[in-house]
Amino acid sequence: MIAKKSYSIPFIIWIIAGTLVPLASIAYYGFTSRDGGFTFANVLAMFRSDHLQALGLSLLLAVISTVICLIIAFPMAMVLRESKYGKQGFLIFVIILPMWMNFLLRTMAWQVLLERQGVINALISAVGLPRQEMMNTPGAIVLGMVYDFLPFMILPIYNTVSKIDEHLIEAAYDLGAGKAKVYSKIIFPLSVPGIVSGITMVFIPALTTFVISNMLGGGKINLIGNIIEQEFTINSNWYLGSGLSLVMMVFIIASMLILQRFDKTGGANLI
Amino acid sequence: MAELIRLEGIVKSFDDNVVLNGIDLSVDENEFVTLLGPSGCGKTTTLRIIGGFETPDKGRVYFNGQDITDMPANKRPINTVFQNYALFPHMNVGENIAFSLRVKGEDEAIIKKKVADALKLVNLKGFEKRRVDQLSGGQQQRIAMARAIVNEPKVLLLDEPLGALDLKLRQEMEYELVRLKKELGITFIYITHDQEEALTMSDKVVVMNEGYIQQEGTPQEIYDEPVNAFVADFIGDSNILSGVMTAEKVVRIDGVDYPCIDGTEEGFPPKRKVDVVIRPEDIDIVPYGKGLWNGTITSKLFIGVHYEMLVQSENGEIEWLLQNYDQHDVGEKIGMYVDPENIQIMHKPKSEAEAAIEIDL
Amino acid sequence: MKKRAGKIYVLIVMLFLYLPILTLIVLSFNEVKSMSVWGGFSLKWYDELFHSRLMMGAIVNTFSIAILAALIATVVGTLAVLGMAAMKPRTQSALLGFNNIPMLNADIVTGIALMLFFLMVGVPRGYMTILFSHATFCIPYVILSVRPRVNRNTDRLYEAALDLGASERYAFRRIVLPELWPGITSGFLLSFTMSVDDFIITYFTRGAGINTISTLIYSEVKIGIRPSLFALSTIVFVVALAVLLVINVRKDKEDRADNALQAL
Numbered sequence: 019m020i021a022k023k024s025y026s027i028p029f030i031i032w033i034i035a036g037t038l039v040p041l042a043s044i045a046y047y048g049f050t051s052r053d054g055g056f057t058f059a060n061v062l063a064m065f066r067s068d069h070l071q072a073l074g075l076s077l078l079l080a081v082i083s084t085v086i087c088l089i090i091a092f093p094m095a096m097v098l099r100e101s102k103y104g105k106q107g108f109l110i111f112v113i114i115l116p117m118w119m120n121f122l123l124r125t126m127a128w129q130v131l132l133e134r135q136g137v138i139n140a141l142i143s144a145v146g147l148p149r150q151e152m153m154n155t156p157g158a159i160v161l162g163m164v165y166d167f168l169p170f171m172i173l174p175i176y177n178t179v180s181k182i183d184e185h186l187i188e189a190a191y192d193l194g195a196g197k198a199k200v201y202s203k204i205i206f207p208l209s210v211p212g213i214v215s216g217i218t219m220v221f222i223p224a225l226t227t228f229v230i231s232n233m234l235g236g237g238k239i240n241l242i243g244n245i246i247e248q249e250f251t252i253n254s255n256w257y258l259g260s261g262l263s264l265v266m267m268v269f270i271i272a273s274m275l276i277l278q279r280f281d282k283t284g285g286a287n288l289i
Numbered sequence: 290m291a292e293l294i295r296l297e298g299i300v301k302s303f304d305d306n307v308v309l310n311g312i313d314l315s316v317d318e319n320e321f322v323t324l325l326g327p328s329g330c331g332k333t334t335t336l337r338i339i340g341g342f343e344t345p346d347k348g349r350v351y352f353n354g355q356d357i358t359d360m361p362a363n364k365r366p367i368n369t370v371f372q373n374y375a376l377f378p379h380m381n382v383g384e385n386i387a388f389s390l391r392v393k394g395e396d397e398a399i400i401k402k403k404v405a406d407a408l409k410l411v412n413l414k415g416f417e418k419r420r421v422d423q424l425s426g427g428q429q430q431r432i433a434m435a436r437a438i439v440n441e442p443k444v445l446l447l448d449e450p451l452g453a454l455d456l457k458l459r460q461e462m463e464y465e466l467v468r469l470k471k472e473l474g475i476t477f478i479y480i481t482h483d484q485e486e487a488l489t490m491s492d493k494v495v496v497m498n499e500g501y502i503q504q505e506g507t508p509q510e511i512y513d514e515p516v517n518a519f520v521a522d523f524i525g526d527s528n529i530l531s532g533v534m535t536a537e538k539v540v541r542i543d544g545v546d547y548p549c550i551d552g553t554e555e556g557f558p559p560k561r562k563v564d565v566v567i568r569p570e571d572i573d574i575v576p577y578g579k580g581l582w583n584g585t586i587t588s589k590l591f592i593g594v595h596y597e598m599l600v601q602s603e604n605g606e607i608e609w610l611l612q613n614y615d616q617h618d619v620g621e622k623i624g625m626y627v628d629p630e631n632i633q634i635m636h637k638p639k640s641e642a643e644a645a646i647e648i649d650l
Numbered sequence: 651m652k653k654r655a656g657k658i659y660v661l662i663v664m665l666f667l668y669l670p671i672l673t674l675i676v677l678s679f680n681e682v683k684s685m686s687v688w689g690g691f692s693l694k695w696y697d698e699l700f701h702s703r704l705m706m707g708a709i710v711n712t713f714s715i716a717i718l719a720a721l722i723a724t725v726v727g728t729l730a731v732l733g734m735a736a737m738k739p740r741t742q743s744a745l746l747g748f749n750n751i752p753m754l755n756a757d758i759v760t761g762i763a764l765m766l767f768f769l770m771v772g773v774p775r776g777y778m779t780i781l782f783s784h785a786t787f788c789i790p791y792v793i794l795s796v797r798p799r800v801n802r803n804t805d806r807l808y809e810a811a812l813d814l815g816a817s818e819r820y821a822f823r824r825i826v827l828p829e830l831w832p833g834i835t836s837g838f839l840l841s842f843t844m845s846v847d848d849f850i851i852t853y854f855t856r857g858a859g860i861n862t863i864s865t866l867i868y869s870e871v872k873i874g875i876r877p878s879l880f881a882l883s884t885i886v887f888v889v890a891l892a893v894l895l896v897i898n899v900r901k902d903k904e905d906r907a908d909n910a911l912q913a914l
Binding site (some may be wrong): 022023024025026028029030031032035036037038039040041043044047078090093094097100101107109111112113114115117118119120121122123124126127128129130136137139140158168169174198204218222223225226227228229232233241243246247250256260263266267270273 | 656659660663664665666667668670671673674677684685687688695726727729730732733734736739741745749751752754755756757758759760762763764765766767769770782784786793843845849852854863864867868871872875877879880882883887888890891893894898901904
């Protein structure tokens with residue numbers, strides 16, 4: 019044996035100090051009132067109408083973005099699987115490259131495009147149409163989410179789809195299945211693990227973002243991420259911020275549990 | 290021949306799983322000893338204890354009379370050819386073989402010569418610069434041998450070294466191993482689950498099952514005189530029949546009283562229930578009614594050199610396995626005769642470990 | 651026909667992915683400060699970028715934190731993997747479960763949790779707290795990339811080295827480390843890029859007065875987009891392109907070498 023258990027000690031200390039205790043401190047603040055007593059108020063504050071509205075909008079926009087990503091990504095993954103450029107990695111390369119660019123800059127690019135004085139409006143007015151108000155709308159936020167997170171949907175799906183044995187598909191055709199049946203009975207079920215990890219990698223950051231909504235929503239549209247961020251950075255109410263974070267974590271965990279039911283491999287192929 | 294390695298009362302368990310149940314074993318200098326048994330029988334653990342990769346819970350290991358139980362692997366004059374070879378993937382063939390010499394800090398000129406010699410010995414002259422993953426399975430196997438013997442160990446441990454090779458290559462390598470052993474003049478301790486390998490190469494075969502040594506002896510002894518149903522079943526094909534001693538040196542098998550040669554001296558008094566081993570190739574086919582037993586052939590398979598037949602006996606429920614060079618048809622009624630010296634009488638199994646392996650079909 | 655449809659589809663997705671970036675690149679050379687009017691070619695925004703003390707400081711912070719965090723994560727993570735190999739499967743999977751938390755959790759929660767932790771223990775937020783936080787979220791990636799390399803085979807190679815007389819240290823340095831090396835380097839690179847890319851966790855764990863590239867972009871965008879950010883985008887894009895190309899070419903060469911070997 020190369021290994022000695024004691025090698026893991028720094029890691030275990032790091033988990034405790036970097037992960038477990040910090041999470042515990044969210045729980046502590048979340049259930050503590052400003053005067054130091056125990057309270058449910060911070061958690062129940064999620065039911066305040068402005069918070070509920072933000073949470074509802076976050077869920078709605080996250081679901082819409084995730085679905086759009088999935089609709090774009092699945093055919094893309096199939097094309098990549100069949101393309102000779104896909105296997106040689108050129109197309110994969112092209113999809114990975116934007117991920118390497120800072121996502122704030124990528125989001126900023128859409129600001130430049132959608133702005134009232136921006137590129138798209140300049141094109142629109144050049145053909146004589148009135149300028150459109152595209153910024154600061156839920157649509158702009160969805161667009162930003164799809165743009166930022168699309169590669170995170172394509173790659174895991176491509177990873178599983180590319181590993182499907184061609185013989186399985188041939189066998190299905192051989193056994194009399196039509197194209198639709200091959201997709202619905204063979205390819206789709208086999209790509210579920212990739213789809214599940216793709217959804218996880220898009221849905222959770224979309225649900226919790228405050229950056230995209232801040233940059234493309236112009237501070238006028240509040241998602242739950244914005245509310246929590248403001249409690250910490252502007253209102254300095256850590257208690258309320260922690261309470262709301264706890265509720266948001268419940269949603270994250272719930273969505274993961276739901277997703278895991280579809281994928282027996284669990285989180286194993288998230289990366 | 291002088292004794293080189295002695296294991297005394299070795300007990301080893303992992304977690305709550307007892308793997309070795311008190312192994313006593315003696316290996317002589319220059320002997321080719323094979324530990325034979327199914328997977329999980331404890332042979333690999335025994336080998337790892339000799340190699341110094343495991344420490345026994347109880348018992349001692351002696352080398353040349355000296356207690357080496359607690360000596361680490363890198364200090365023992367024993368080298369191992371690992372299952373799947375464990376060649377270092379980031380080193381070329383020459384570097385792999387030179388490894389132990391470099392560790393010792395040998396002179397580069399000597400290393401070069403010794404590596405070349407070792408390669409020559411395994412018939413791979415000039416392979417020094419090859420990458421390990423460029424080699425075929427058989428070549429990798431030879432390199433693993435060369436690496437293990439270049440430092441001139443007193444004992445070579447071989448952990449199923451031929452397991453990954455195909456049949457033809459395996460048979461070739463069996464001859465190679467015997468030749469190498471002769472040229473090197475060192476002790477080989479070999480483990481395998483393949484009875485044919487064990488019988489072909491070894492001076493001594495040690496049959497193991499469930500952490501116990503079942504039988505120890507020359508290949509001939511193991512084959513001809515298995516001590517229990519497990520050994521009989523594991524070594525070659527056999528009919529293992531229930532019998533009962535009806536008198537001194539008389540055993541009733543399948544309704545027939547039959548005189549046998551061995552028996553009394555090993556304590557088989559009358560009325561004792563016993564197991565009887567009859568090898569399928571020892572059963573002669575005689576005309577119907579002329580045999581000791583009579584029956585009908587129920588199935589027949591041609592296996593290369595001979596035919597294998599199942600015969601339903603008329604006396605009872607017993608189905609006999611026969612091997613014969615002559616062709617007989619299914620449905621044919623035949624008589625069967627066995628020479629008394631080809632009947633081996635054994636004690637009934639006292640434990641699970643001594644019983645024949647049940648295979649569900 | 652079908653092939654054609656596939657190609658058009660890929661083209662549309664590519665346009666969607668790259669047109670925004672291309673817009674930024676074009677605008678970074680624009681003489682005038684406009685998002686839609688072309689005023690002639692100029693490098694002045696690059697000049698402004700390179701003369702910005704704030705930006706230069708942020709770049710130094712970003713890369714020094716990324717290198718240090720990746721180093722710490724690589725050492726802690728690799729040791730952790732080696733240690734875990736000696737543990738019972740149950741303990742291992744429990745540890746791996748904890749290890750997954752920062753990866754699966756939303757960044758905002760991880761960031762807030764770390765911030766509250768620093769506030770509770772009374773550590774002033776600054777360079778060191780960012781570094782600690784980055785190492786925290788990098789360790790899981792190192793463990794994920796190194797762990798597959800530690801298996802029965804590594805154990806066997808290590809034993810083979812001992813069997814051939816090597817000391818434990820020698821066997822570790824000459825046999826085990828080279829075996830783990832690909833996992834270690836990819837863990838390091840992954841950590842490095844995750845750290846450079848991070849905004850949310852840095853945002854919550856930094857103190858006033860310290861910026862990384864990400865946090866600086868965020869605060870500048872809030873005030874109003876300056877074309878020097880377009881120049882930054884262009885540089886980041888070109889660097890990413892160059893690095894990825896180098897990685898790809900190297901991988902390609904290895905693949906081709908492997909293919910050639912297999913053909914032998």
